[in-house]
Amino acid sequence: xxxxxxxxxxxxxxxxxxxxxxxxxxxxxxxxxxxxxxxxxxxxxxxxxxxxxxxxxxxxxxxxxxxxxxxxxxxxxxxxxxxxxxxxxxxxxxxxxxxxxxxxxxxxxxxxxxxxxxxxxxxxxxxxxxxxxxxxxxxxxxxxxxxxxxxxxxxxxxxxxxxxxxxxxxxxxxxxxxxxxxxxxxxxxxxxxxxxxxxxxxxxxxxxxxxxxxxxxxxxxxxxxxxxxxxxxxxxxxxxxxxxxxxxxxxxxxxxxxxxxxxxxxxxxxxxxxxxxxxxxxxxxxxxxxxxxxxxxxxxxxxxxxxxxxxxxxxxxxxxxxxxxxxxxxxxxxxxxxxxxxxxxxxxxxxxxxxxxxxxxxxxxxxxxxxxxxxxxxxxxxxxxxxxxxxxxxxxxxxxxxxxxxxxxxxxxxxxxxxxxxxxx
Amino acid sequence: xxxxxxxxxxxxxxxxxxxxxxxxxxxxxxxxxxxxxxxxxxxxxxxxxxxxxxxxxxxxxxxxxxxxxxxxxxxxxxxxxxxxxxxxxxxxxxxxxxxxxxxxxxxxxxxxxxxxxxxxxxxxxxxxxxxxxxxxxxxxxxxxxxxxxxxxxxxxxxxxxxxxxxxxxxxxxxxxxxxxxxxxxxxxxxxxxxxxxxxxxxxxxxxxxxxxxxxxxxxxxxxxxxxxxxxxxxxxxxxxxxxxxxxxxxxxxxxxxxxxxxxxxxxxxxxxxxxxxxxxxxxxxxxxxxxxxxx
Numbered sequence: 132x133x134x135x136x137x138x139x140x141x142x143x144x145x146x147x148x149x150x151x152x153x154x155x156x157x158x159x160x161x162x163x164x165x166x167x168x169x170x171x172x173x174x175x176x177x178x179x180x181x182x183x184x185x186x187x188x189x190x191x192x193x194x195x196x197x198x199x200x201x202x203x204x205x206x207x208x209x210x211x212x213x214x215x216x217x218x219x220x221x222x223x224x225x226x227x228x229x230x231x232x233x234x235x236x237x238x239x240x241x242x243x244x245x246x247x248x249x250x251x252x253x254x255x256x257x258x259x260x261x262x263x264x265x266x267x268x269x270x271x272x273x274x275x276x277x278x279x280x281x282x283x284x285x286x287x288x289x290x291x292x293x294x295x296x297x298x299x300x301x302x303x304x305x306x307x308x309x310x311x312x313x314x315x316x317x318x319x320x321x322x323x324x325x326x327x328x329x330x331x332x333x334x335x336x337x338x339x340x341x342x343x344x345x346x347x348x349x350x351x352x353x354x355x356x357x358x359x360x361x362x363x364x365x366x367x368x369x370x371x372x373x374x375x376x377x378x379x380x381x382x383x384x385x386x387x388x389x390x391x392x393x394x395x396x397x398x399x400x401x402x403x404x405x406x407x408x409x410x411x412x413x414x415x416x417x418x419x420x421x422x423x424x425x426x427x428x429x430x431x432x433x434x435x436x437x438x439x440x441x442x443x444x445x446x447x448x449x450x451x452x453x454x455x456x457x458x459x460x461x462x463x464x465x466x467x468x469x470x471x472x473x474x475x476x477x478x479x480x481x482x483x484x485x486x487x488x489x490x491x492x493x494x495x496x497x498x499x500x501x502x503x504x505x506x507x508x509x510x511x512x513x514x515x516x517x518x519x520x521x522x523x524x525x526x527x528x529x530x531x532x533x534x535x536x537x538x539x540x541x542x543x544x545x546x547x548x549x550x551x552x553x554x555x556x
Numbered sequence: 557x558x559x560x561x562x563x564x565x566x567x568x569x570x571x572x573x574x575x576x577x578x579x580x581x582x583x584x585x586x587x588x589x590x591x592x593x594x595x596x597x598x599x600x601x602x603x604x605x606x607x608x609x610x611x612x613x614x615x616x617x618x619x620x621x622x623x624x625x626x627x628x629x630x631x632x633x634x635x636x637x638x639x640x641x642x643x644x645x646x647x648x649x650x651x652x653x654x655x656x657x658x659x660x661x662x663x664x665x666x667x668x669x670x671x672x673x674x675x676x677x678x679x680x681x682x683x684x685x686x687x688x689x690x691x692x693x694x695x696x697x698x699x700x701x702x703x704x705x706x707x708x709x710x711x712x713x714x715x716x717x718x719x720x721x722x723x724x725x726x727x728x729x730x731x732x733x734x735x736x737x738x739x740x741x742x743x744x745x746x747x748x749x750x751x752x753x754x755x756x757x758x759x760x761x762x763x764x765x766x767x768x769x770x771x772x773x774x775x776x777x778x779x780x781x782x783x784x785x786x787x788x789x790x791x792x793x794x795x796x797x798x799x800x801x802x803x804x805x806x807x808x809x810x811x812x813x814x815x816x817x818x819x820x821x822x823x824x825x826x827x828x829x830x831x832x833x834x835x836x837x838x839x840x841x842x843x844x845x846x847x848x849x850x851x
Contacts, residue, residue: 170666171774174674216774312826340825343778345767348568349813350825352561352691368676369770376678376769380694382685393676402678402769548682 158480160208161198163188163261163470164234166224166249168241171216175368175396176241176459178450180264183460184209184238186445187467190437198471200478207467214240218248225252235480236261236470239278241459242367243267243285243315250275259482259489262507263466264459267314268322271506277482279489280509281466281501285315286322288413289363291516292389293323295528296361297330299539303386306332307359309350309374310391311366312339319391323363335359344370347377355383365390372402379406379544386540387411389516395457400519409541409553411518416461416498417526418443419534420515427495436468436496465498521552562814564691566807571693571701573806575762577799578704579779580786581711582756588728588793589748590646592653596661597783598776600630600753604760605771606668612679619681619696619768622761623703630757634750642749643742661776669773678769700765707758708799715795724748728793789836791849800847808832 165184168177188207191197197204210232214220221240228234229252237253239246239262246265250273253260260278262270266285270278296303306327310316320337327334336357340350347370354362362378362385365371371393378388393399394412418439427434437445442464446456469489474480476488493502493511502511516528518537525535536555547553583597594600604626611622637660645653683695715721726734727744735741763779764771782805790801812831816824839847 170669170674174669174772174774175676178674312823338825339823341829344825345778345782346568346572346810348572349565349810349828352564352568353813353817353824356557356561369772369775372676372678372769373767376767380685380692380697382692396676398675398677402676402680402771404680406680 158200158205158235161200161205161236161474161480162208162210162232162234163236163238163467164210164225164228164232165238166212166214166221166228166240167238168216168245169211169213171214172367172369173216173241173245175398176264177216178454179457179459180241180463181211182446182450182454182456183462183464184263184467185449186442186456186460187436187464189445189449190441191467191471194437195435195471198474200474200480207471210234214245216240216242216245218245221245221249222252225249229253229256229258234258236482236485238263238463238466239265241265243270243318244313246270246278247273247314250278253277257482259470259486261466261470263463265315267318268508269314269318271508275507277486277507279469279486279503279507281469281498281512282415282462283509283512283514284322285318286325287514288319288391289323289389290326291514291528292363292387292411292413293326293330293332293361295516295537296387296539297332299537300360300386303360304331304333305335305358305360307336307354307357307362307364307385308334309336309338309340309354309362309364311344311370312341313366316366316391320363332361340370342366344373347373348381351377351381351383355381360386362388363390364388365393368393368396368398372399375399375403375406375410379548382544384541384543388541389413394519395517395524397455397457400522405547405550405552406544407519408521408547409519409538411516411527411537413514414517414526415458415512415514417458417515417517417524417534418455419526420497420499420532422495422497422499430495432493432495432500433472434495435472436465436498439497442497461498465496465501468496468498469494469501519553521554558814558818560690561817562811564688565810565814567688567691567693568697569806569808569810570803571697571806572766572810573803574701574704574708574799575759575766575802576782576786576806577790577802578707578762579756579759580783580790580798580802581708581795582752582754582759583783584787584790584793584795584798585748585755586752587787588795589724589752590642590653590745591650592642592646592657592749593650594657594752594756595654595780596657596659596664596776597756598778598780599661599664600633600756600776601760601763601779602668602771602773602776603633603664604630604757604762605764605775606672606677606760607757608761608764608768609677609679609771612681619679619761619765620699620703623758626761627754627758630754631750633757634753635746637753638746638749643745646745661780665773665776672773674773676769677771679764679771681765681768696765696768700762703762703765704759707755708796711755711795720747785833785836788846789839791846794846794848797846797848804835804847805832808835
């Protein structure tokens with residue numbers, strides 16, 4: 132009798148200790164807090180990110196059955212505030228999410244500057260800060276412990292683009308870099324410049340334009356004089372559109388033009404029509420990529436999450452309209468899946484334990500591979516290059532992910548204005 | 557090479573400057589008559605940009621047709637906003653009208669966002685180009701330039717040759733004196749606010765003829781800042797001063813690029829802003845009321 136009693140007490144203590152150790156005692160939900168850009172300059176990308184997060188939260192709760200912690204399945208809850216694309220709003224909303232809403236984990240807002248602004252606050256409270264849209268390498272050079280990236284690093288954006296052009300046309304040598312003087316685009320171009328020198332391109336022009344520049348004519352007139360074969364440029368959405376439009380206005384033609392961020396958005400083609408045709412853009416995810424559970428199995432990686440078509444369906448339900456998801460939504464959704472895997476690996480809601488688990492995590496989802504280094508920088512995800520061809524988005528690089536051939540060289544802007552489409556020969 | 561690039565940039569700057577100047581005339585007019593600083597200025601320009609987008613993409617018409625449409629819409633908006641809010645705030649502390657125009661701007665941004673969403677839009681109006689040797693000028697920019705000059709001239713003649721315009725000039729000079737002379741100052745206030753907003757909304761159309769992309773509910777902020785600089789440069793309260801201020805600003809912004817590009821290690825585009833503001837400071841030091849402003 133006495134022995135049974137002792138065993139019961141020991142068993143109860145062990146169970147009690149286990150539940151407390153997981154940090155999931157009494158937890159009926161796991162709350163993710165996110166100050167996201169629903170208005171202001173990054174509202175479009177913010178809308179995509181929110182749709183991606185909601186789609187994957189729904190998948191986790193309804194299809195996956197919740198996050199398994201301490202032997203029970205716990206649903207996710209998503210707490211969202213509009214940060215208005217402003218740094219000061221990001222910092223105060225993160226404080227609010229932690230101290231008032233008592234969220235379990237944090238998601239960063241879209242963009243590098245806003246992620247950089249919010250990270251110190253998350254660090255102060257030792258809260259995991261899932262970075263879905265801050266690509267700048269500088270975020271991971273600050274010694275932050277709790278920032279974990281899903282979007283790839285900025286320095287990797289144009290590596291594939293340069294490799295592709297080198298393979299198609301080894302004679303194309305004159306490279307021009309014209310980009311926004313901002314954290315993210317500086318990183319992208321630093322990576323491109325370094326890779327270009329390694330591969331053997333000759334950089335004939337390298338200039339920046341300031342944030343908020345309304346007219347790029349002076350810098351483009353300067354560019355025209357250098358007669359480049361390849362132009363890499365841009366920053367975010369509006370200036371990327373402006374760059375393409377004013378290159379067309381000034382008849383600046385190149386064999387290949389690749390512009391970051393804006394090219395991957397449907398509004399780029401809707402606003403520019405034939406001018407957009409043939410312009411390339413590096414992308415973290417495009418509809419049509421071939422990541423699958425079977426593919427993950429072949430690579431020996433665990434798989435989690437919806438398939439590509441299921442994600443698109445969930446995304447459209449989440450945003451409540453027939454909006455096409457692009458990479459900003461996919462990377463945000465994949466960050467949810469990474470967090471779920473991290474919590475389950477740690478079997479705890481303790482942010483330190485989950486952070487440690489994420490450091491060891493390597494998995495695949497509809498978004499592709501996921502793995503981070505010691506600083507939290509994403510190293511397991513490969514980018515693709517997309518190109519507008521006759522109004523359609525075609526993945527042209529790398530060959531194993533391509534849905535079509537690249538169109539090279541580009542028709543001139545005058546030819547495009549007369550109706551020539553950029554269709555590969 | 558340098559000379560060609562400089563001349564080309566100056567020409568492009570002149571065209572852009574005319575649009576900037578036209579875009580600032582409404583701001584200066586409202587300040588001149590009502591002493592109200594319209595910090596929602598850029599949001600009203602944004603409304604004009606969306607009118608151009610709607611006329612081109614929705615109706616399939618040339619954006620030139622959007623200029624009168626935007627002007628009428630702007631006049632109507634100005635009339636409504638004046639009678640619902642600004643009228644009560646003319647004699648209130650300056651901060652009250654400042655906040656009211658700020659609120660109007662946000663109201664407009666969020667209303668347009670409800671209709672068009674947060675996307676960046678653009679339209680592709682291709683009407684040919686003129687190769688000028690020193691630069692290539694799209695015809696759409698030339699239309700924007702000519703439109704800006706014409707509107708500025710019409711406004712000039714209206715102010716100097718008509719009774720209504722002369723009455724407004726009197727109110728700018730001395731509102732109490734104008735009242736004593738029998739001018740209906742209340743009506744002058746309503747007219748100048750409506751006219752100022754009408755001009756600002758119409759300038760949004762002209763701006764998109766120059767830059768037909770990046771049209772979004774939040775596009776106005778950058779133009780509000782530019783308009784304030786241009787208005788101060790030209791002399792706050794002087795619509796013509798604002799127009800000339802715009803021309804100078806456009807020339808400085810574009811022209812100085814070529815000069816700074818000669819200096820190794822400098823990012824010339826970033827320096828153009830530094831240079832523009834330096835010139836603004838120098839002008840204000842020499843003539844604190846701005847180029848055409850009076851005490």
